[in-house]
Amino acid sequence: MQTRSAQRCFGGNLGFHSHVSEALGGLDARFGVFVPDGVDAASPAPALYALAGLTCNEETFATKSAVLRLAADHRLVMVFPDTSPRGAGIPGEDADWDFGTGAGFYLDATEAPWSAHYCMGSYVNDELPTLVEANFPVRPDRRGIMGHSMGGYGALALGLSDPTRWHSVSAFAPICHPSDVPWGRKAFSAYLGPDRASWAAHDPTLLLRAGKVHPTTLLVDQGEADQFLDEQLRPDRLEQAAAEAGQSLTLRRHAGYDHSYWFIQSFIADHIEHHSRLL
Numbered sequence: 001m002q003t004r005s006a007q008r009c010f011g012g013n014l015g016f017h018s019h020v021s022e023a024l025g026g027l028d029a030r031f032g033v034f035v036p037d038g039v040d041a042a043s044p045a046p047a048l049y050a051l052a053g054l055t056c057n058e059e060t061f062a063t064k065s066a067v068l069r070l071a072a073d074h075r076l077v078m079v080f081p082d083t084s085p086r087g088a089g090i091p092g093e094d095a096d097w098d099f100g101t102g103a104g105f106y107l108d109a110t111e112a113p114w115s116a117h118y119c120m121g122s123y124v125n126d127e128l129p130t131l132v133e134a135n136f137p138v139r140p141d142r143r144g145i146m147g148h149s150m151g152g153y154g155a156l157a158l159g160l161s162d163p164t165r166w167h168s169v170s171a172f173a174p175i176c177h178p179s180d181v182p183w184g185r186k187a188f189s190a191y192l193g194p195d196r197a198s199w200a201a202h203d204p205t206l207l208l209r210a211g212k213v214h215p216t217t218l219l220v221d222q223g224e225a226d227q228f229l230d231e232q233l234r235p236d237r238l239e240q241a242a243a244e245a246g247q248s249l250t251l252r253r254h255a256g257y258d259h260s261y262w263f264i265q266s267f268i269a270d271h272i273e274h275h276s277r278l279l
């Protein structure tokens with residue numbers, strides 16, 4: 001692991017690091033970690049992973065969400081992964097802002113040529129926690145996951161898939177039913193292939209319909225003036241599937257708020273309290 005930058009921030013240390021990732025087929029992967037003062041090997045803290053959305057990178061959530069002061073106050077270590085492999089060299093990976101670079105969708109591609117590098121599912125679920133837990137003062141038994149948009153989808157999908165690994169889950173404006181919206185159909189067709197049966201394991205709404213529930217309440221915030229709400233996000237589908245599955249869900253709709261980080265900044269404190277209480 002190589003530290004690319006390190007700064008003091010809100011009485012803690014914020015660093016951005018890189019390493020050669022096995023899950024991403026030997027490419028360099030970047031991530032950020034914030035460690036509040038008072039958290040050390042003798043007194044480790046839970047880690048909260050924050051997944052950013054399409055077009056973002058490992059700096060976006062740390063920089064724009066206003067989460068760091070709150071993480072310091074609640075004594076949570078924050079981990080900020082990148083949103084895709086970088087520089088895989090696959091033809092077309094930089095052609096669209098909603099697919100390829102910056103759009104890894106937190107799953108493991110099974111289709112060539114994407115499967116050689118686009119394995120952000122294994123990366124966020126396994127490789128990065130192993131690396132973080134070996135190099136930072138975090139508790140390996142208490143992890144939370146949150147995210148925005150594509151990252152909100154990732155938080156819900158990974159959290160519902162393995163509640164023993166992710167002990168608290170929340171999302172801002174998540175893509176709730178990717179199999180049935182344009183962003184998700186585009187990514188899943190390429191990364192997972194045309195057989196829609198293989199998509200279900202990566203779709204929060206379909207995971208709930210299949211009986212995958214999380215033992216804690218899922219917290220989801222959604223702006224009603226979000227420009228992507230009706231075409232791409234579909235929280236109504238998640239709400240219905242959660243009700244049918246018996247999944248506890250707090251879904252809050254906020255009049256006037258859009259898809260931006262200004263929306264996230266407005267409600268991030270509630271998410272940090274949610275994770276702090278459960279972790």
Ligand SMILES: N[C@@H](CCC(=O)N[C@@H](CSC=O)C(=O)NCC(=O)O)C(=O)O
Binds near residue numbers: 052064148
């Ligand atoms: N390419 C468009 C819109 C890109 C965009 O809105 N990205 C969102 C995430 S969308 C779902 O995953 C985002 O978080 N952008 C970063 C930001 O700072 O807002 C464009 O660039 O206009």
